[in-house]
Amino acid sequence: MTSESLDAARTRIGRCVAEVQERGPRLSPLDLHARMDEIRKIASVNGMSALEQLARCSAQMALLPGHRVAVRSCLEHVDEAIACRSPADTTAMLAALALRLR
Template identity: 50%
Template sequence: MRESLDDLRHDLQRRLHDIRTRADALSPLDIHARMDAIRGEADRAGLHAIEGLAHLSSQLALLPGCRVATAACLDRAGDALGAQSAAERQAVLAAIAMRLN
């Protein structure tokens, strides 16, 4: 099971990196769809911090200023992938909120 979780984390990192490198070329709807797909995978695997981050960024992608919000979320993706607790999830989301304000 540990190996498959590591494989999933690696896959999510790859997908997040792809979004990060192509963000300027992607439409807000594309970003929303890609982040929502990541959210679903993370939710099924119990990776709550990355699930929360992906949910937030998928919603922010549809709002004005989505490029800034998407960048803020993707900057915290590594922290979210490594988070182990609900408290760490909240810390990741709080860091994004502080950056956006």
């Protein structure tokens, strides 16, 4: 994978996150699930396993009562995590977010 394709994936993920943040509480649990699954697919294709697992867990939790707010809250930090140029920093930030969801 080239850095250009990774940058493109980061841009697409950033757009998904921005959409969730912009629409906020107007998103139904199913819409939030769909957005998180879209992020999961992008992460999967691009070898971003930590983000893939976080998005998978978030997508499932979005359907549970009371967890929509937690999922949206964690998304606030996903942009910061994927902007890191160090894979270790990105993974550490995503792991911290996953713990926050638990």
